[in-house]
Amino acid sequence: MSYYGSIEAGGTKFVCAVADEELSIIERISIPTTLPEETLAQVFEFFDRYELKGLGVGSFGPIDVNEQSETYGYITSTPKNGWRNTDLLGLLKERYALPIAWTTDVNAAAYGEMHLGAGRNTQNCLYLTVGTGVGGGAVVQGSILHGFSHPEMGHISVTRHPEDSFESTCPYHDHCLEGLAAGPALEKRTGVKGQLLEADHIVWDVEAFYLAQALMNYTLILSPEKIILGGGVMKQTHLLEKIRQSLEEQLGGYVTLPDDYIVGCGLGDNSGTIGCLLLAKEGA
């Protein structure tokens, strides 16, 4: 039997999984992200028990995805204590003489959703997670979108909602999407954690306005066949319809969108893991 491994390397936890040839998950473990040596010791312990044919890694970023670069495979300028300039891919390769696929967590999720989730039957789709931060990944003509680096879609600038003067939570930008619409911004605005806010709270209109504006710009630049929304904030399912309405308003009829354009995840919380497993299998 052939096995494939997946690592969703997040800033809070590493979710590791092993699956069989059909990508059915056999075992899964969640390991706290502490320091690289400590976390990786547990990762190794988990995978050492399997004979893997390939491994796929979707990592928190920023990371270096440029294969020509000297720091390819590194987590680069993260503020996460101990992880800055960590050669994560190198450390994994040292341990396992395997083909290891390497991309961002959100790219892996986009890839998983395109193949086996809400983006089935498309070749171009975009995945956006709205949670502690906002991050996006895209698949273009069937391949993960990388350029000189990976996208950083959460930091695009957005125009202010006319009634919003909230101070951005982003240390880099006064009016980027993440700074105005990620979970911490919701909480700071209202004094209440997003998951505890009533569905009819006015803040959801502001939230939908910013997310829709970003989706409008993604649409006008990338023209994906489908946009898939995940992450903690999107557990507020009433938000989807608000975003769809605001998007139509902001587009002003300029573009006709495909049916069922803005949707939730088809793979629940497994988008990233499935994406990593697919990449692992393809690379093996």
Add this chain to the structure above:
Amino acid sequence: MSYYGSIEAGGTKFVCAVADEELSIIERISIPTTLPEETLAQVFEFFDRYELKGLGVGSFGPIDVNEQSETYGYITSTPKNGWRNTDLLGLLKERYALPIAWTTDVNAAAYGEMHLGAGRNTQNCLYLTVGTGVGGGAVVQGSILHGFSHPEMGHISVTRHPEDSFESTCPYHDHCLEGLAAGPALEKRTGVKGQLLEADHIVWDVEAFYLAQALMNYTLILSPEKIILGGGVMKQTHLLEKIRQSLEEQLGGYVTLPDDYIVGCGLGDNSGTIGCLLLAKEGA
């Protein structure tokens, strides 16, 4: 000898060209865009004299680029008199039993620049024209970016310059790039045609701010290896450096850009024609 044909179908003129196997241009003609029948009669007259192996068309839009669609090859919702819902590709195919490549004018320009212009040695580049309108095209991993449709990058929303309250010239959007930064907006703001404005006029700071903001968003979403700027407004060569500076300011150090990231065209006014010829040759 094998010949390839190119049509840059613009709202003002159709530029048609014929080139040899090396893509050296043998003959070129500019035909006014009047009504489809009239304009195409002249296009046919021009190409009828050659035995072509393939033809590449880069058209003004919006156009239908989805091969699965019933209206593939049409110019769709243009306000241009007589051209709305015109099956341009179909009319060309009726006349010439040839492989005919079909994309937008700006996609063709992006493709030409990537292969033989300022984007040589890249696989991912973005071309933006700033003139009567603002339009963008992109090449991703060597292929022209199409999704459910072609990009409409000129209509992304931008945040206002703090000192700008100018009314957008776009009938669809109050604060899109085209409405605030295309040639007509420059002229309406100042009462003077852009090409006559002094290089030290304050409006260029505003112009650079909007263009840089758009380039920031393109960068964060697409991560191109290079951004190439063309069109009438970019003949103001002092603008390039202003845009570079404003882009760095607005990014706030969040992303490190490649060297020589923002550049002018490498093919002068020929980006589109060369792109169409390349597409014609590849499709033949």
